[in-house]
Amino acid sequence: MDATQEPTSSMLDMFRFVFGKVLKNRWLLILNVAALTIITLLQFVVPQIEQYIIDSVIPNKNLTWLAQAIALLLGSAVALGIFNYLSTYYMTVMSQAAIFDLRDDLYRHILSQDTRFFESSRTGDLMTRLTSDIGNLQSLISANMLGIVGNLFTFVGVLIFIYWINWQMALAVTLTFPLEFLLYRVFRGRIHSAFQRARASQARMSNQMQQTLTQIDLIKSYTSEDLEADQFDHVSDENRKNMVAAGRNQAIFSPLVDGINTLGIAIVLLLGAYFIINDQLKIGQMVAYLSYVAMVQAPISSLTRLLNQLQQAQVSYGRVRAILDSTPQLKNAANPVAFPKLQHGITLDHVTFNYDHSKNPHNATVTDVSFQIPYGETTALVGHSGSGKTTLTRLIDRLYDLNGGDILFDDTSIKTIDIKSLRENVAIVSQDVFVIDGSIRDNVVYGRQDASDDDVLQVLKLADLADFVNGLSDGLDTQVGERGVKLSGGQKQRLSIARALLKDAPIIILDEATASLDNESEKAIQHALDNLLKSRTALVIAHRLSTIHNADQIVVLDDGQVVETGNHATLMAKNGAYAALYNAQFE
Incomplete structure (x- = not known):
């Protein structure tokens, strides 16, 4: 299911979903229900004490009875305070536990999605669903919200009781309830629609902020601060209007309900005075x-006060449910096998693949591609931009499923290999270096948390980064900053090479790993790359063809198809597509 499409959901579905998380802590729920039951009973007793004082104590002028009644009233108030405290505290514990489970489940579910999911989702929108939308659902697990459930039981019991005391006055009050229900039906839809639009615009705001903060260098260099500010103002103003619309409906709704409740009280006073x-x-x-x-009107009043909250929660529930209902298209086979101990190499057998061009209009497709990547050797992929080189590396790492053909590791089909096992045996170093906001150690051990400092220092030495790290005052604990802003391009690239070395995968993919570096930096990093490729099966995409002279095999792609295969010398002798590409770089 597309995560941007919200499924239709009822209020009952939402409560069933949220309280399913609550039921994981049954004893806390039982404790809260018990506290709320005692609170309800105490609230029922207090009017009885007041009635006793007015109708019995005062007419008989009995001070002893008065002292006893006041003591009982104060004792009830203290007990109410204690049980209200217990209810509020344990409700918070239960709420936080349930929301922790829900947010954790949602985060893990997002991480389990395949590449196509993230191509159709916006980062800011996903962040809003993980934070604000989960926060709105948390409001359902609160003392006020669970109090409504308790008040419903009180409502039934007290309604029967007031009918028993005086059915005429009870009937008069009951006749006001359909009016309140009608108002609720009318305004619920209006407020829900307004909040639905508000949540969508809030997600666009988050996406705008995320995009701005991650592209600040571009904004500064093109002096487009005013343009970005205007765009943010637009989505922010849209959100403001939607929130005002919801608030306006609530501002009309609440006084109307209060007016109907006052009408009920007025009727009781009128009839009561007559009977007195x-x-x-x-x-x-x-x-x-x-x-x-x-007490009978309390559940309805509470519901009206919480209508905004309920509608926001229902909108958020739909957005969270849309994520949880999404399933990855790329899945393991029914009985997946472990990655084989590679002995012969990788075979691409008539591989065909097409992107969904509505989401990836610029990505190349590949058609009927066949070639070998021999074990322990380096195979280079070359070709014009858009010829399908990066697409093939993504297929080998099974970020996408093939539309046709197969990829074999020795004689084992990629479709039968456990996805996690496959990716544990493939290390990728690309020109887009991913650096996490943490220390140098954090970045090197990413993916292998059990590595020792000796292991880290060893791979840093192989990546020609040990001298640099040893010269830092904090050494391995040096913070690299968000996206590695404290490191140069070459240092970040060597850091990614160290990470790949520590992973010690038998298959290495270099996706134009030096394309963004200048000639001097590229020469400095070449030794680290040689260490990385040593005794490994490697697939190298090279922007500069001069760097692949020594590749055991070069595969030339054009428009998603293999047009030439051989080493540098034989391909230059053919004077074909490879020779044309090579000569063009030196003209």
């Missing part, structure tokens, strides 16, 4: 009755 005048009701009973009417 005719000696059919006592004043204390009237006071208690008004308290019980308030």
Whole structure:
């Protein structure tokens, strides 16, 4: 399912989903329900004490009874405070545990998705779903929200009780409920739609901010600060308007519900006064009755106060559910096998692949590509930009599934190999170096957390980075900054080579690893690359053809097809496509 398409969901679906997480902590839930039950009983007792004081204590002028009743009233208030504290505290514990599980599940589910998922998703939108949308769902697991559930039980019990005391006044109050339900039905849809638009615009704001902060150098160099600010103002203003629209509907809705509740109270006062005048009701009973009417109206009042919260949560639930309902297209076989101990090499057998050009309009396709990558040797891929070189490396790492043909590791099909096992045996060094915001050690051991400092220093030496690191005051603990801003291009590239060396994978893919470096930096890094390729099966995409003279085999691609294969000398002698590419670089 496309993560951008939100599934239709009811309020019941949302509560069932969220409280499914809560049920993992059953004892906490039982403890909270017990506390809320006691709170409800205490709230029921207080009007009885008030009625007793007015109808019995005051007429009899009995100070002992008065002291006992006041003591009982104060004791009830203290007990209410204690149980309210317990309910609020343990509700927070339960809420945080449930939201931790939900956010963790969502994050892991996002990480489990394949490449196509991330091609159709925006980073800012995913961040909003992981943070703000999860936060909105957290509001469902709160003392106020669970209190509504408790109030519903109170509602039924107290409604029966007030009918037993005086059915005429109870019926008058009950007649106001359909009006409130009708108002709720009308405004629920309006507020939901407004929040749905607001969440979408908030996701666009997050995406705009993420894009701006990661491309700040481009913005500065083209002095496009005003353009970016104007674009952000546009999406921010759109979000403001949607939030105001939701607030306007809530501002109309809440006073109307309060007005209907006041109408119910007014009817009770009118009828109650009539019954008191005719000696059919006592004043204390009237006071208690008004308290019980308030308890009957409480769930509806709570629901109206929380309508905004509920609608925001329902919109967020739809956005979270859309992610959780998405399934990766790329999956393991029914009975996957471990990656084989490579002895012969990799065979591309009539490989055909097409991107979804609506999402990847610039990515090349490959058609009926066949060649060998011999074990322990270096094979170079060359060709014009867009000829399919990088596409083939992604297929070998199984970031996409083939449309036709097969890739064999010795005699084992890529389709049968466990995906994790496959990728553990392939190391990729590309021109786009990925550096995490952490220390040099963090970056080198990424993917192999059990490595010792000796292991790290050894691969740094092989990557010609040991002298640089040893010269730093913090050594391996030196922070590299976000995206490695404290390192030069060559240092970042050598860091990625050290990471690949530590992984010690039998298959190495170099995807134009030196394309972004100048000639001097490229020469400095070549020794590190030679160490990396030593005794490994390697596939190298080279921008500068002068760097692949010594490749055991060169495969020339053009428009997604193999047009020539051989070593440098034989291909130059053919004076074909490779020779044309090579000579063009030196004209």
